[in-house]
Amino acid sequence: MKAPRKNTSEKTTLLAGNFLRRRTGGTRFRWFDFSRKGWIRLLLVAVAAWLFFGYVARPVYIDGGSMLPTYSDRGVNFCWMPIFWFRSPHRGQIVIARYAGERVMLLKRVVALAGEEVEFRDGQLLVNGKEVKEPYVVLPCNWNLPPRRVDDGYVYVVGDNRNMPIENHKFGQLAVSRIIGVPLW
Amino acid sequence: MVKRTGLMILLLAVLGAGGWYFFLRSTDREKVLGRLSDLAEYVTKAPGEKGTGLLLKSQLIGRLFADHCEISVDFHNLSGTYTPEELGANLVRSRQFVETIQLSFYDPSVRFPQPDTALLDTTGQVLGKAKNGDRFREVRELAFTLKKIDGKWRFTACRIREVLRK
Numbered sequence: 001m002k003a004p005r006k007n008t009s010e011k012t013t014l015l016a017g018n019f020l021r022r023r024t025g026g027t028r029f030r031w032f033d034f035s036r037k038g039w040i041r042l043l044l045v046a047v048a049a050w051l052f053f054g055y056v057a058r059p060v061y062i063d064g065g066s067m068l069p070t071y072s073d074r075g076v077n078f079c080w081m082p083i084f085w086f087r088s089p090h091r092g093q094i095v096i097a098r099y100a101g102e103r104v105m106l107l108k109r110v111v112a113l114a115g116e117e118v119e120f121r122d123g124q125l126l127v128n129g130k131e132v133k134e135p136y137v138v139l140p141c142n143w144n145l146p147p148r149r150v151d152d153g154y155v156y157v158v159g160d161n162r163n164m165p166i167e168n169h170k171f172g173q174l175a176v177s178r179i180i181g182v183p184l185w
Numbered sequence: 186m187v188k189r190t191g192l193m194i195l196l197l198a199v200l201g202a203g204g205w206y207f208f209l210r211s212t213d214r215e216k217v218l219g220r221l222s223d224l225a226e227y228v229t230k231a232p233g234e235k236g237t238g239l240l241l242k243s244q245l246i247g248r249l250f251a252d253h254c255e256i257s258v259d260f261h262n263l264s265g266t267y268t269p270e271e272l273g274a275n276l277v278r279s280r281q282f283v284e285t286i287q288l289s290f291y292d293p294s295v296r297f298p299q300p301d302t303a304l305l306d307t308t309g310q311v312l313g314k315a316k317n318g319d320r321f322r323e324v325r326e327l328a329f330t331l332k333k334i335d336g337k338w339r340f341t342a343c344r345i346r347e348v349l350r351k
Contacts, residue, residue, distance in 0.1 A: 064322070099308040099326045099348060101292020106348070145351070157349070172349035 066159035108157035120145035139163035257344035286313035
């Protein structure tokens with residue numbers, strides 16, 4: 001007596017399943033389930049990954065040493081975006097800000113908020129005329145910058161690595177609307 | 186029968202032409218972005234680039250700009266209004282100081298406030314190596330204005346948008 005024939009699609013599924021099947025510690029493991037359920041699962045994972053890595057934790061590559069020694073050059077991190085969904089950046093926080101788009105971004109530390117007065121005197125940061133302790137600034141700095149007030153809707157950002165002439169360091173007032181997140185670690 | 190075949194061929198030809206028009210023609214947006222990638226290509230200097238290539242690029246770069254292009258940038262006293270010839274000459278002059286230079290544009294966005302005017306915002310990155318061996322890297326947000334002159338999009342203004350103000 002002949003065994004009932006399986007239809008072609010079922011046969012293909014079984015063949016592919018056997019091809020990808022692996023034995024791990026006595027239990028059977030399939031790399032991918034080619035059934036409808038498997039495809040739906042894959043679609044859900046892809047959508048979740050797209051949402052998570054696009055709108056929640058965006059992978060970033062740090063290129064440049066302006067945040068040394070806090071963040072080294074050529075480091076990898078994630079930009080954690082939900083942090084500014086309901087609140088604004090605060091002083092001392094490291095932020096990631098965008099340029100025209102979000103493929104090239106800035107990594108800086110907020111040192112003063114809107115309405116505050118910022119000044120550098122012999123490398124020492126002064127906010128509203130008071131010295132600010134900055135344990136994260138390890139490398140020597142001798143900057144001098146006359147006092148200036150931060151405009152509404154802006155924060156003042158500077159890198160942690162100030163061991164360079166002031167002209168060569170990118171820092172200054174940054175629109176809060178450009179800030180998209182903070183590094184995850 | 187012959188009449189029906191002729192009609193079918195005509196219908197197919199019309200459909201083909203329509204498809205070509207809608208799917209293969211380049212839109213103004215694509216043309217503007219093409220001008221941007223041309224600019225990046227002509228400014229870029231690869232290691233070991235020959236003099237003939239430089240000459241060709243200096244001539245081609247002039248075609249990207251209108252008769253008078255206003256440049257507002259914050260370095261090397263480059264701000265001013267230039268003719269295409271002056272821009273080509275500036276390109277040749279500036280290349281003498283660098284071993285390699287690579288200009289890249291990221292996240293371009295185009296708006297058309299008028300049918301013959303395009304506003305293009307992008308992030309520009311210049312990577313390079315000077316003759317003395319120093320490496321440099323500059324990133325700026327750029328705002329370009331292009332006008333459609335004689336059916337071709339040409340740059341009429343370029344300015345740096347300030348992201349950080351000291």
